[in-house]
Every structure is written in C-alpha cells, then in structure tokens.
Amino acid sequence: MSPLPGFPGSGLAKGLAVTLRTMTKKSVTAQYPDTQPALAPRTRGVIGLFEENCTVCMLCARECPDWCIYIDSHKETVPAAAPGGRDRSRNVLDRFAIDFSLCMYCGICIEVCPFDALFWSPEFEYAETDIRELTHERDKLREWMWTVPAPPALDPAAEEPKELAAARKTADKLAAQAAARPDPHPGPQADPKGEDS
Numbered sequence: 039m040s041p042l043p044g045f046p047g048s049g050l051a052k053g054l055a056v057t058l059r060t061m062t063k064k065s066v067t068a069q070y071p072d073t074q075p076a077l078a079p080r081t082r083g084v085i086g087l088f089e090e091n092c093t094v095c096m097l098c099a100r101e102c103p104d105w106c107i108y109i110d111s112h113k114e115t116v117p118a119a120a121p122g123g124r125d126r127s128r129n130v131l132d133r134f135a136i137d138f139s140l141c142m143y144c145g146i147c148i149e150v151c152p153f154d155a156l157f158w159s160p161e162f163e164y165a166e167t168d169i170r171e172l173t174h175e176r177d178k179l180r181e182w183m184w185t186v187p188a189p190p191a192l193d194p195a196a197e198e199p200k201e202l203a204a205a206r207k208t209a210d211k212l213a214a215q216a217a218a219r220p221d222p223h224p225g226p227q228a229d230p231k232g233e234d235s
C-alpha cells in the first residue's frame with residue numbers, strides 16, 4: 039500500500055480547492071431546452087433536400103456507405119420543343135427518404151450530389167421514441183431545407199462564379215429583347231404643337 043502524500047486530510051483540502059475553483063468559473067452547461075445551444079454555423083444537424091435541383095441521378099444513394107437513402111422515380115416523356123425535334127425523357131422523383139437511424143452523418147451524399155440538391159441543416163430536434171419514425175420522407179427533408187444557413191460570403195477578391203455571370207448575361211439579353219419589342223398598349227400621342235383638339 040502506498041503512503042498517503044502530505045499531512046492527514048490533504049485529500050479533502052485538495053477536493054475543496056477544486057470545488058471552490060469550479061464554483062467561481064462561468065458555467066458551460068446550457069439549460070436546454072429552455073436555452074437553445076449556440077451551434078457552429080456549418081453544424082451537421084440533418085440533411086435538407088432541395089428537390090427542384092434533384093435529377094434522380096442516384097449518385098447519393100449509390101455512394102451512401104450505409105445504404106440509407108431510398109429513391110423511387112419514373113420516366114416521363116417531354117414533347118419536342120420545336121416541330122421536327124425529338125421527344126425527350128426525364129426522371130420524375132416519386133420518393134426521396136433518408137433513414138436517420140442508419141445515417142452516420144458522413145456527408146458523402148452532400149459532397150457527391152452534382153446538382154446541389156442536398157445540404158446540411160443545423161436542425162437537430164427530431165428525436166423519436168420509435169426508431170421506425172426516423173426515416174424521413176421528402177416533405178420533411180424539404181422543410182429542413184429552409185433552415186439551411188446561407189453560404190459564407192465570397193472573398194472580395196474572388197472571381198465571380200460562372201453561374202452568376204451566365205444568369206446576368208441571360209437577364210441582360212431578356213431585358214434587351216423586352217425593350218426592343220413594340221409597346222402593345224401605346225398611350226395617347228403627344229401633340230407636337232401643344233394644341234388641344
């Protein structure tokens with residue numbers, strides 16, 4: 039048995055010193071749920087789906103290591119835009135669900151999505167008492183999309199993203215076309231002599 043260090047009761051004194059030190063420090067515990075935690079801006083809380091961007095390419099479902107993304111779709115024929123053109127086919131999303139009881143929040147699905155349809159939301163209050171309730175469907179994933187924070191601002195010296203440049207070019211072209219079009223409802227012509235008839 040090792041000898042007790044110092045004088046008798048030194049352990050008690052040390053313990054009280056720790057207690058006193060801790061009592062005078064600011065508390066780090068938050069009274070959740072009365073107080074919401076201050077989360078980091080890019081917190082991985084849950085995955086939001088922006089389904090307008092999803093082309094049902096299935097990349098996210100294929101790359102998910104846990105196989106917890108469920109996607110169903112069907113094909114639809116889009117008639118040719120101009121006479122003589124060919125009809126096209128496109129995928130229509132029927133189901134998009136994620137089983138958060140299996141998800142390990144690795145973010146691979148978000149990284150691999152080529153069409154920016156998946157995003158991290160800091161929302162974390164979706165605990166359930168039944169594990170089966172943790173499979174969330176597209177409506178819920180879409181709802182979480184609106185809690186996704188805006189991306190950080192670009193570096194002032196950064197090059198403008200090519201998507202913005204393309205959007206601006208299209209908007210300018212449309213504005214120029216609209217300006218060149220004759221006014222379908224012209225107002226009364228001004229009398230060049232300034233005389234009333």
Ligand code: SF4
Pocket residue numbers: 101102103104105106107136140141142143144145146147148
């Ligand atoms: S975060 Fe990872 S585990 Fe979760 S759905 Fe995406 S790829 Fe799968």
Ligand code: SF4
Pocket residue numbers: 091092093094095096097098099109150151152153154155156
């Ligand atoms: S990778 Fe993106 S676009 Fe492709 S199915 Fe998944 S969410 Fe949709």
